[in-house]
Amino acid sequence: MAITGDESRSGEIESSGLRYQRLSAALRASIAGRDFPPGGAIPPERTLAEHYDVSRVTVRRAVDELVNEGLLVRRHGAGTFVVDRVEKQFAKLSSFSEDMISRGRVPSSRWLDKTGSFVTPDESLSLGLSPGSGVYRFARLRSADGIPMAIERSTIASYALTDIDAVVDSLYAALDKTGHRPVRALQKLRAILVDAESAAIMDIEPGAPGLMIERRGYLADGRIVEMTESLYRGDAYDFIAELVES
Amino acid sequence: MAITGDESRSGEIESSGLRYQRLSAALRASIAGRDFPPGGAIPPERTLAEHYDVSRVTVRRAVDELVNEGLLVRRHGAGTFVVDRVEKQFAKLSSFSEDMISRGRVPSSRWLDKTGSFVTPDESLSLGLSPGSGVYRFARLRSADGIPMAIERSTIASYALTDIDAVVDSLYAALDKTGHRPVRALQKLRAILVDAESAAIMDIEPGAPGLMIERRGYLADGRIVEMTESLYRGDAYDFIAELVES
DNA sequence: TCTCTATGTTACCAAATTAGGACCACGGAG
DNA sequence: CTCCGTGGTCCTAATTTGGTAACATAGAGA
Numbered sequence A, B: 001m002a003i004t005g006d007e008s009r010s011g012e013i014e015s016s017g018l019r020y021q022r023l024s025a026a027l028r029a030s031i032a033g034r035d036f037p038p039g040g041a042i043p044p045e046r047t048l049a050e051h052y053d054v055s056r057v058t059v060r061r062a063v064d065e066l067v068n069e070g071l072l073v074r075r076h077g078a079g080t081f082v083v084d085r086v087e088k089q090f091a092k093l094s095s096f097s098e099d100m101i102s103r104g105r106v107p108s109s110r111w112l113d114k115t116g117s118f119v120t121p122d123e124s125l126s127l128g129l130s131p132g133s134g135v136y137r138f139a140r141l142r143s144a145d146g147i148p149m150a151i152e153r154s155t156i157a158s159y160a161l162t163d164i165d166a167v168v169d170s171l172y173a174a175l176d177k178t179g180h181r182p183v184r185a186l187q188k189l190r191a192i193l194v195d196a197e198s199a200a201i202m203d204i205e206p207g208a209p210g211l212m213i214e215r216r217g218y219l220a221d222g223r224i225v226e227m228t229e230s231l232y233r234g235d236a237y238d239f240i241a242e243l244v245e246s
Numbered sequence C: 001t002c003t004c005t006a007t008g009t010t011a012c013c014a015a016a017t018t019a020g021g022a023c024c025a026c027g028g029a030g
Numbered sequence D: 001c002t003c004c005g006t007g008g009t010c011c012t013a014a015t016t017t018g019g020t021a022a023c024a025t026a027g028a029g030a
Helices: A019-032 A045-052 A056-068 A085-092 A096-102 A121-127 A171-177 A196-202 B019-032 B045-052 B056-068 B085-094 B096-102 B121-127 B171-177 B196-202
Strands: A072-075 A079-082 A107-118 A134-144 A147-157 A184-193 A209-218 A224-233 A239-244 B072-075 B079-082 B107-118 B134-144 B147-157 B184-193 B209-218 B224-233 B239-244
Touching: A019 A045, A019 A056, A045 A056, A056 A072, A096 A147, A121 A147, A121 A224, A147 A171, A147 A196, A171 A224, A184 B184, A209 B209, B019 B045, B019 B056, B045 B056, B056 B072, B096 B107, B096 B147, B121 B147, B121 B224, B147 B171, B147 B196, B171 B224
Parallel strands: none
Antiparallel strands: A072 A079, A107 A134, A134 A147, A147 A224, A184 A209, A184 B209, A184 B239, A209 A224, A209 B184, A239 B184, B072 B079, B107 B134, B134 B147, B147 B224, B184 B209, B209 B224
16 A cells, blocks of 8 residues: 555645655644544554554654654654553642743742741641751742742751751652652642732732642651641643542 | 444554563453452562463563552562552542541431433533533532532433433442443643532632642543542642552 | 765664662561 | 571573564455
């Protein structure tokens, strides 16, 4: 079944042009039509070459186009995969940086606070620490493409970090180094009105809608190591989640 | 045969993909189908390897995926177990009634709208219906202990319901009867200010914070059967979600 | 004729998956 | 306590798959 010389279908405007372009168009249609499952592998190049009766060179050029378009991802030794947007989006709920990057934006941060302190009675309950225990407090303004998007305020049990300057960029990376990276987290989320102070920091109107997210990060042994309050701008940030009904 | 999008004979192609991905899909189906009881153990890795005629390496990789997804939990020396916690967490995010009951509150509803109509051009795109197709529209005020909590506006493809009065209490129960209950859903969530009309219905101040959730329910074959916009009161409703860091 | 481009053919390299096995560490049952 | 089944880890080897290069062929156009 060659692609050339087969214009049997009337109205097939796709049958003109270069072979690899026609092939990539066909593959694009197969992806859009879910012939290849999202997240799954497409047939190997050699199989495609045989199936469409073209050379592997042509297949590679066709696949190259789709890789450049971001529809496919190659993994050396494994296969070529249809990008699965949905699955990644769930992880977005937790990581600001990853989320922004996957949206094609450039994340950045500005430190608002970075201090060592002692737990308040309130925190000692939440973190499960004895009163008088040490904690680190971090606050950052999170931006995307230079536009303020959220304020993150974290409280970390002191045993989880070597010192306060261990956190340079990623909090979780620093926790990872001491083996205290949370393995699961519980998030609580609600809509609020942004207070004057936070509004000033994010350069928006006070009284604008905001999304308050409280996260508690748990270690494998059940201890709470992290408490983070994030305030997201309601007018500029959407959360996406996939769920499975049972 | 030209390579165009309508190339339907992808039989040879379909069995492609990585072994462990196919296996994890099979296991996922077994879990969803209650072949493995929730909370119970799945067969040991060596048994699975023999049963599916793959190596234990492959089994472990397949199980790894499900563990990362939170569907399974490994216990060294004991076995690998189906987690029943996850479904509840996910379901909480989506089902108003269940959520309220689990909080010890009494859920109730008041119908605001219940009509048959035709798709708008906007909806036909979202629902994947041809223009002119029929849809049902439902709108309800959702309350807990008699206190208004949310407004739910649903648009349902007409093929999914026998008639408009099929929905008496639970929308999903009605969809279940025709075999068109969504198997998964994609939710989009953002903070907004409640408009005057919705505020009046929920008996709150206009300009109060609210949580807007757009949900699209997918059938197993990928069709969108349900589109629901829910507006929750920000001052009275918290969303809880558990996530697993990777 | 000569040159350029698209495509085909062949060969080999590099990386990931898969197979199959061995052994250890943990937990439960007796 | 011991025994045994289970997951956790490591190893070697074969297989599959993408990555790359060299060279050949056919057609279009100067």
